[in-house]
Amino acid sequence: QVQLVESGGGVVQPGRSLRLSCAASGFTFSSHGMHWVRQAPGKGLEWVAVIWYDGSNKYYGDSVKGRFTISRDNSKNTLFLQMNSLRVEDTAVYYCARWGNDKRLDSWGPGTRVTVSS
Amino acid sequence: DIVLTQTPLSSPVTLGQPASISCRSGQSLVHTDGNIYLSWLQQRPGQPPRLLIYKVSNRFSGVPDRFSGSGAGTDFTLKISRVEAEDVGVYYCMQTTQFPHTFGQGTKLEIK
Numbered sequence: 499q500v501q502l503v504e505s506g507g508g509v510v511q512p513g514r515s516l517r518l519s520c521a522a523s524g525f526t527f528s529s530h531g532m533h534w535v536r537q538a539p540g541k542g543l544e545w546v547a548v549i550w551y552d553g554s555n556k557y558y559g560d561s562v563k564g565r566f567t568i569s570r571d572n573s574k575n576t577l578f579l580q581m582n583s584l585r586v587e588d589t590a591v592y593y594c595a596r597w598g599n600d601k602r603l604d605s606w607g608p609g610t611r612v613t614v615s616s
Numbered sequence: 617d618i619v620l621t622q623t624p625l626s627s628p629v630t631l632g633q634p635a636s637i638s639c640r641s642g643q644s645l646v647h648t649d650g651n652i653y654l655s656w657l658q659q660r661p662g663q664p665p666r667l668l669i670y671k672v673s674n675r676f677s678g679v680p681d682r683f684s685g686s687g688a689g690t691d692f693t694l695k696i697s698r699v700e701a702e703d704v705g706v707y708y709c710m711q712t713t714q715f716p717h718t719f720g721q722g723t724k725l726e727i728k
Contacts, residue, residue: 533717535665542706542708542719542720542721542722543657543659543665543708543710543719543722544719545710545716545717545718545719548715548717557715557716558716559716560617560716593664593665595665600651600653600670600671600674601647601653601670601671601712601713602653602655602667602670602671602676602712603655603657603665603667603710603712604667604670604676605667606664606665606666606667607664608664609664
């Protein structure tokens with residue numbers, strides 16, 4: 499079955515960088531677009547970024563544009579999120595999600611926690 | 617950006633009774649292909665989100681048939697015909713018609 503597992507979270511100081519990974523299994527990774535979605539403590543869901551199945555297109559949420567970069571390695575079935583110039587307000591659990599048919603986000607990982615604090 | 621407004625934000629419900637959540641969009645969610653890409657997700661306490669409904673009214677695989685979605689234009693509704701204890705959590709509508717994708721604020725379903 500579809501499995502997504504995020505990693506790379508942790509505690510980081512403001513202004514520093516962090517790289518998240520999402521390991522995919524149980525489906526043909528190279529056939530699906532992928533998303534990152536985040537959730538600040540006690541808050542709702544916020545869409546972060548999407549990448550096409552072949553990496554040809556990427557879109558970002560306004561709050562991360564210019565600081566975060568989504569990428570993928572289809573040979574390793576892995577999705578990435580490079581986060582630069584981190585801010586306190588980037589503190590959240592970050593989820594990766596599969597982009598399925600009919601533009602639905604149909605499978606989600608358990609999430610990885612990022613804390614930005616001095 | 618498309619703003620999605622959910623009501624109510626909190627919904628205390630008696631077990632076995634129905635529940636309804638509304639999601640109103642600030643603009644049309646009709647894609648250039650003619651479809652409306654409005655989904656509903658459930659997030660149980662301590663869990664990641666889970667897809668329930670996609671494209672307004674399609675139940676995702678494994679979702680109990682007590683969950684149903686409806687709507688058109690800019691007004692959409694998630695209904696639970698008979699609430700069970702396992703339905704406790706937060707429910708989000710989400711649009712994937714246009715980038716950036718956006719979510720409603722979430723509706724917390726709790727048992728009375």
